[in-house]
Amino acid sequence: MPDSQLAPLTMTFEAMSLALVNYHQLLKTSTLPLWLPLSEFEHQSALSMQDKACALTTDIWHSGDGDGRMTQNCHGLIGANVELIAAATKLNFCKDAFRQALADLKDKDPKNINLSLRARSQKLARILRREGLSRLHLKQCYRHIPILAQGCLKVQFSWYSSGRSIKKISIEESFQKLLKLSQSSNHVQIQMNKLSNLRPGTALAQVQTQVPIMRVNAIWASEENSTGDSQWLRKARNAPLPLLVPLQEGEPLPSFNQPLLQPPKSRLRALRSDSLIEPTPLLPSLRVHCYRQ
Structure with missing residues (x-):
């Protein structure tokens, strides 16, 4: 592929790299409060919450030969001044530009693209002192730093472990999927x-069944209504990364709960009695269920 065709990709990656370094430096030197849950190993190794936040929010590499569909997630709160919020906003913009540039080229010459990005990725890793990393993790490249538009009174974290994706499927489609499995197996x-x-x-x-996700609810008090009661405004979002909360110097984080670092193993919600789908699968190998009559 000619260098001229690779230019938009390399330029957007360089811009994202500069934005990443700037955001990392500002977060590293911030004196505003923050909170992230630490694992037992992280406690024992004396890892600070600030160092964890820096590593987590600037991590765009594969750390091994793991599944590229999985991402390194951790909830938390990061107090942010105007400068840090501006840096995060610019970084998110650069992430989108890099994603678009890669989407425009990915079907043309993936091998050449990978070689070009690998060299730049290694250079960026050295700047951020992330040794031994070579392959970009695109999902972690693309995901935004979550930013709260304004300070709030309270933040409520909660694991959402009951999500399911449901897709209608015909008998014929189910037959075709089963035919792709071993026909010598009795259960098939x-x-x-x-x-x-x-x-x-x-x-x-x-x-x-979807992977458990952390949800965060930001809560504000609005003006009192005609009866004198306070109204509460809420905004919910997924929280795969710590949430940036606007703060002034000396201002504390909003009130928040501290859920476990890992989701509970058991389902939090009971199965609804009015569910339209039978709880026991008809075809376990395909996770196919009947609708209730």
Whole structure:
């Protein structure tokens, strides 16, 4: 691929790198309060919350041969002055520009693109003292630093462990998916027989349990209503990274709870009695369920 075609990609990566370094330096030297949960190992190794925040929010590399679809997540709160918020806003803008430049080129010459980005990624890693990293983690490159538009009174964190994606699937589509599995397996034949016994047109649903996510609720007090009662404004969002909260020097973080670093192993919510989907799958191998009659 000619250098002229790679130019938008390399330019946007360089801009993102400069923005990343600037944000890292400002966060590293900030004197405003912050909170991130630390693991037992992090406590034992005397890792500070500030160092963890710096590493987490500027991490755009694979740390090993892990699944590229997985990201390093941690909730928390970071007190931010005007300068740090401006740096985070610019970094988010640069992330979007890099993502678009890569999307424009990714189908043309992926090998050449990877070689070009690897050299620049290694240079950036050395600047941020992140040794031994070479491959960019695109999902971590793209994700934004979350910023609260204005200070709030209270922040409520909560694990959301009950999410499911539900997709309708036909009997024929289910047959075709089962045919791709080993036909010598007894459990596959049993599921084929179950499908054969269904009435034509029976509605089926393929259910995927989603990975637990941390949600954060920011809460403000609004003007009192006619009865003199305070009204509360809430804004919820996912919190894969610590939330930047606007603060003035000497101002504390808003009131907040401190949930566990890892999600609970058991489901937090009971299954709804009015669910339209049978709880037991008809086809376990495909996570396919029947709709209740």
